[in-house]
Amino acid sequence: MQDRSDLTRHLVSLSAELLAADPTDSEALVRIGAAVEEALEATEAWLPQDQEPLTLILAVLQAVYEKRCPNADAAMMAMATAAAVAAGTAGGRPEEIPDAPAVLAQLRGLAAAEPQAPASAPETSAPQNIAGAAAPQAPSASKPDQAAPASDYAQPFTMPADTDLSLLAEFAVECLDHIAAAEGSLLELESNPDLPEPINVVFRAFHTIKGTSGFLGLDRVQRLAHLAENLLDRAREGKIHIRGGYADLALESCDVLRTLIESVREVQPGAQVPVPPKFPELLAVLANPEAAGVGEESEDAPALRVGDILVGQGRAQREQVEDVAARQGDRKIGESLVEDGVAAAKDVAQALRTQDKLTGRSAGEATIRVGTERLDSLINMVGELVIAQSMVAQDPDVQNRARPRLQRNVAHAGKIIRELQDLSMSLRMVPLKATFQKMARLVRDLARKAGKDVRFVTEGEDTEIDRNMVEVLNDPLVHMMRNSVDHGVESAADRTAAGKEATGTVRLRAYHSAGNVVLVLQDDGKGLNRDKILAKARDRGLVESGKELSESEIFALIFHPGFSTADQVTDISGRGVGMDVVKKGIESLRGRVDVESRPGQGTTFTIRLPLTMAITDGMLVRVGEQRYLLPIVSIERSFQPESETLSTVTGRGEMVLVRGELLPMLRMHRLFTVPAAVTDPCHALLIIIEGEGRRCALMVDELLGQQQVVIKSLGKSFEQVAGISGGAILGDGRVGLILDPQGLLELADRSAASMAA
C-alpha cells in the first residue's frame, strides 16, 4: 500500500466483506481477521496519528480475529460502524461518517469488556446484546450491494467503473506470474509434499492475488484466492499435505484463477465479467474440501520444528529430541538440546536458520516490468560505456604515473562499469525453468486424461535463453509434449506386455552446445512406425514410389504440412499432429528440429536454437591483423603442433595428428584470405573445434583472451556469409566477427572438394 488512499480503499473493501459476512460463520471471521491483520501490518508505519477512530477500528477488528471478543454480535455491529467510518473517510464525504465520538465510546466499552482469557469461539456463542453496543448508526443497509452472497458467485460480475486500466494490466501480469510460480511449486510438492518452501510459494501467490484483487474490487478473484490460501495455510501448519485430491484442488484453483484474471484483463471497466462455469462449485469445495470428499492418504502431520529439522539432517536422534521436548517446559527447545548434549550448538543454530528460511516470507523476488526496447538500448548503452571507459583508461594522460589519484579513480569507475555490464548482460536472459514447469504441468494433466502413467524428467532447467525466444518456443513444445504423452508413450498394459516398465518416461533436457541452445525431448514409447509413414507419404504423392529414403528422411516427413491430421495417420498413433507447426515455430527462431526414433524404444526430438540475441562466451583469436571470436563451447583445446604430427593426405588436405586421431587442419588465413598471418603451423596455434559432432583443428596466430559478448546480427547483407554467425562489440569498440564452427567445417569441405576436383 503506497498511501492513504490505498489504505482507505482497502478498508472499504474490508468493510464490505465484513458487512456481508455471517457472524456465525467462523470461517468468514477468520478470513476477515486475516485481511485485517494484513492491513494492520501494511499500514502500521504511517497510520495517521489523528485518525484515532481508524486505529481503534483496526484494533477491534484484530480482537475479533483473535476470537477474544466474547460477543460476536456486538463485535459485528462495531465492525459495521467501523466500516462506515472507514468508508466515509475513504470517500472524503464527512457527512457520511457516523458520529465519531459516539462510535468511539462504544468501541472503548467493547474493548474494555474484552476478557483476557480466550473465550469460546464467536460462532458458538449465542447472540446477545450488550447494552450500549447496539449502535444505531450501523449503516449496514447501505453496503450489502458491495459483497455478493455466495449464491451469486455463478453470475457474471461487474468490473468497478473506476478501475485503473494500467493498474489492472499490471495486476493481471503479476497474478499470472504468481500462478505460474504456484503451479511449479505444486508440482514440486507432488513428489515431495513436505517441502515447506514450495508450500510457501503457493501460499504467497494466493495471498498476493487476494490482496491485490481486493484493492481492485474484484471480489470473485479475491474470494477464490482467499479460499485457496486457506487450503495452503492448513498445509503450512502441517494439518494437511498437498498431494492427491488437495493437489488437484490447488491446481484447479490456479486454472480457474487464471481464467478469471484473463477475462478480467479483457473487460472494460463497468462491463460484465463472465465467471468460469464451475466457479461456485469450486468455491464450495475449497471452503470445505473434506466435506466434498477431497483428501489425501492420512498421515501424521509433522510440523516444522527445530527438532524435526535436526533429525531430518541427521544431526540428532529422534528419541532424544522427543525426550528433551517432553520435559522442555518454558525454555526454548534449541537451548535444551544443546544443554543436554543432544545436538551441537552449531547444528542447532543452523537448524534455526533453516527454519527461519523455510517459514520466512522474504523469499519472494520482487520484479518490475520493463519494455524490451528500453532494455535493449540499455544493454547497448552499457556496452558503449564500457568501451568509452576503456578508452579513458588507456589514454596516455591517465596512464601517466605522475597522477596516481586519477589512475585510481579511473580504475574504480572501471570496476563499477564492468559490474554494470555483467548485470546488463544478464537482463535479457531467462532460465528455461518456467517453460519446463509449464511442460511438467501439461504432461501431468495429459497423462491423467489419457490414463497413462508418465514420469516427467527435466534436466538443465537453468539453461538460459533469450526471453523473446522463450515465448515463441512455448507452442512447439506444447505440441511435441502432447504428441509424446498422447501417442508416444503406450498404456501401462501395453508397456508391461512389451516387457517395459509400466511407467513411461518423458525427458526434457536443455543445454548449451557449440553456440546453440539444444532442447532434447525424449520419450520411451513405441517410436515412429517408419513403414507406415513411408506408405502414407507414397499414398499422398510426397515420395515417388520406388525411391529409397534414409531413415532420417522418412522421419522428416512427419513435419510435412498436411501430413499431420490424426484421421490420416491414426495407425501410426497420430504422431505428426501439428508437427508442421512445430517445425515452423522452430524455424522462425532460425533453429532446427531433428527426429530420431527406434521402434519400441521411443522417439527423440532435438531442437537446436541459435544464440541470436543471446550472450555467449567467446575466445578472441588473432589471425594477421584480424580478430575473431570463437564460441567457447565449441573449443575443445588448443596447442602448438610439432612438425612431425602434420601431414597432407591426398584429396583431404592437411591433417594433424592429435592424441592418435587424425584431424583436418583448417588455415584461417587461407579460408578468409587474411594477409600477414603466420603461415607455419609450428609457429601458429591450433584450436580443436567441434561442430555437429565433427571436429577439426583451426589454425590461428594467437589467442587473445576470453570475453563475454552479446551476439549482434550483421544485418541482411551479411546473413549468408559462410563461417560467420554474427558480430560482437569488442573491448575497443570495434566489431569482432563471431566464427561459426559448423560453417567453417562446411567451408573447408567445399574447398577440399574444389581442390580434389
Added chain:
Amino acid sequence: MSEQTNTATVDPATKAGKYLTFALGKEEYGVEILKVREIIGMMEITSVPRTPHFVKGVVNLRGKVIPVVDLRLKFNMEEADRTEETCIIVVAFRGMEMGVVVDRVSEVLDIDGEQIEDAPAFGVDVDTDFILGMGKANGRVTILLDIAKVLTNGELEELATTADTAA
C-alpha cells in the same frame, strides 16, 4: 533500356529538395538529406571475409553493427588514402542502415526542380539507373544519387554468389 527512359521521364520537380553533397576524387555527389542519418568520422572497420571488394566491413555505431561500403570501390575508382576529411555517411533506407565511405563531406545543397537534369544516357553498356539526375547549382554539377539503388543494386545477389563460388 526502357526502364531507364521511365526514370528519365519522372517529373524533375519530385527530385527537388535538400541534398548532402560529398566528394569522391574530383567529382561531387549528392544524396537526399532525408536518407542521411548522420555523419561519423572514419573509424576502424572490421573486414568481413568472402564479401565483394567494395564492402569494407562492419563498424560499431553505438552498439549497433552496420555494414560499410567504400563508394570509391563501388564506383570502380582507386582506393584513396585516408585523410582527416575521410568520413562515413550513415544512410538509412528500407529499414536498414549502412555506412558509406567518402573522401569529404561538402555541404547541404537546396536544389530546385529546374536545376536538375536527367542522367545522361551513355549507351547500352552503362548503367545509370542509380543516378537520380544531375544537379546544377553554384556553377557546379552534382551527381545526385539514389543511394538505395547504389547500395542494393545487385549487391545482395553478388554477396550470395560470392559465398557460393568461393568454394
